[in-house]
Amino acid sequence: MAAKVVVACGSGVATSATVANKIKKLLAAEGVDADVVAVAVSDLDEALKDADAYVAVVKPDREFSVPVFNGVAFLTGMNQDEELARLVSLLRQK
Template identity: 45%
Template sequence: MKKILVICGTGVATSTMVASSIKDHLASQGIDAQISQGKVMDLVNGTPDVDLIVATTAVPDTVTVPVVAGLAFLTGIGQDAALAEVVSHLQ
């Protein structure tokens, strides 16, 4: 099972919205993934054990896993492309 970490500034409201959108899309595609939420400060001490990070804020340069920009999930602009990018990283 693939693991996704959704990161925002505080790890609460914004990441919840993004995680929900991703979960719904992956379910419709038949992709099983574990989605967790966190705040950007969680990345300061190193890269967590995940396959992908979706971030609505800047992440430290030390992060070594793929990062998908998550702003599209909040604005709706480019959301289909962002979802396609998420799926491509999980395959």
């Protein structure tokens, strides 16, 4: 079964969709099977119920039950390699 990665931003449409698509491509290039979904922050709790990782486009203001990754890194490319390596490592353990 594929791992589930949730990407969230304010509306779940523009930024999170862009980051989710980029992460899908990067994970595929690494040979990692993952379902990457973009959601609005308002839908985050429901989306995280069966998720393996959360990629936050906006800075989280609380703790989550799954590992959290920096979505801005995937948006800007700054520190992207480090965040991707962390994400790939986690998902390969699933």
